[in-house]
Amino acid sequence: NAGVTQTPKFQVLKTGQSMTLQCAQDMNHEYMSWYRQDPGMGLRLIHYSVGAGITDQGEVPNGYNVSRSTTEDFPLRLLSAAPSQTSVYFCASSYSRRTSGRINEQFFGPGTRLTVL
Amino acid sequence: EDKVVQSPLSLVVHEGDTVTLNCSYEVTNFRSLLWYKQEKKAPTFLFMLTSSGIEKKSGRLSSILDKKELFSILNITATQTGDSAVYLCAVGNTNAGKSTFGDGTTLTVKP
Numbered sequence: 001n002a003g004v005t006q007t008p009k010f011q012v013l014k015t016g017q018s019m020t021l022q023c024a025q026d027m028n029h030e031y032m033s034w035y036r037q038d039p040g041m042g043l044r045l046i047h048y049s050v051g052a053g054i055t056d057q058g059e060v061p062n063g064y065n066v067s068r069s070t071t072e073d074f075p076l077r078l079l080s081a082a083p084s085q086t087s088v089y090f091c092a093s094s095y096s097r098r099t100s101g102r103i104n105e106q107f108f109g110p111g112t113r114l115t116v117l
Numbered sequence: 118e119d120k121v122v123q124s125p126l127s128l129v130v131h132e133g134d135t136v137t138l139n140c141s142y143e144v145t146n147f148r149s150l151l152w153y154k155q156e157k158k159a160p161t162f163l164f165m166l167t168s169s170g171i172e173k174k175s176g177r178l179s180s181i182l183d184k185k186e187l188f189s190i191l192n193i194t195a196t197q198t199g200d201s202a203v204y205l206c207a208v209g210n211t212n213a214g215k216s217t218f219g220d221g222t223t224l225t226v227k228p
């Protein structure tokens with residue numbers, strides 16, 4: 001299994017440009033999430049999904065869109081890039097245990113380092 | 118709003134020392150608390166705790182959860198330079214499939 005893959009690894013954008021960060025997992029996990037990590041800080045949740053066709057906002061959703069048309073893929077779109085979106089972006093997935101509602105361990109992709117000039 | 122606070126923010130020790138990292142939380146509908154290790158790349162999973170008082174052990178690492186006082190600790194004994202990393206605490210809440218992370222503790226182990 002490849003686990004969680006993310007592309008690209010690095011990206012430089014100009015202010016106002018748009019782009020899509022790709023995320024895919026081959027573990028048949030229902031839950032997928034996007035986080036951003038700024039220097040010296042933890043992970044802040046941008047958007048998450050509990051299954052295909054279902055997405056919801058996290059702590060810092062402004063400026064980002066997501067969709068989940070398949071179980072495997074969870075792309076993150078930056079609508080109009082701003083310097084404040086310079087960060088490292090991690091995609092993560094986890095399986096669910098619906099009977100307990102427990103949040104299980106998340107598997108993280110390698111990250112995308114985004115710089116917005 | 119859910120909140121996870123880790124302390125200390127950073128810690129420098131020498132090889133062989135024992136360290137204790139703290140994580141306190143305020144989360145609605147607590148389900149589980151997870152510890153991750155991050156070494157300049159993606160976080161990797163260490164422990165998950167769901168029941169109070171449960172101590173998880175894996176070699177030199179151990180963790181305890183106190184659901185009454187809403188905190189967890191991560192202990193590392195006989196530290197090695199390879200333990201140098203950021204240690205992240207995350208709390209899962211509700212059935213929504215999302216976690217809230219703390220800002221992490223940066224541990225530096227000097228030879």
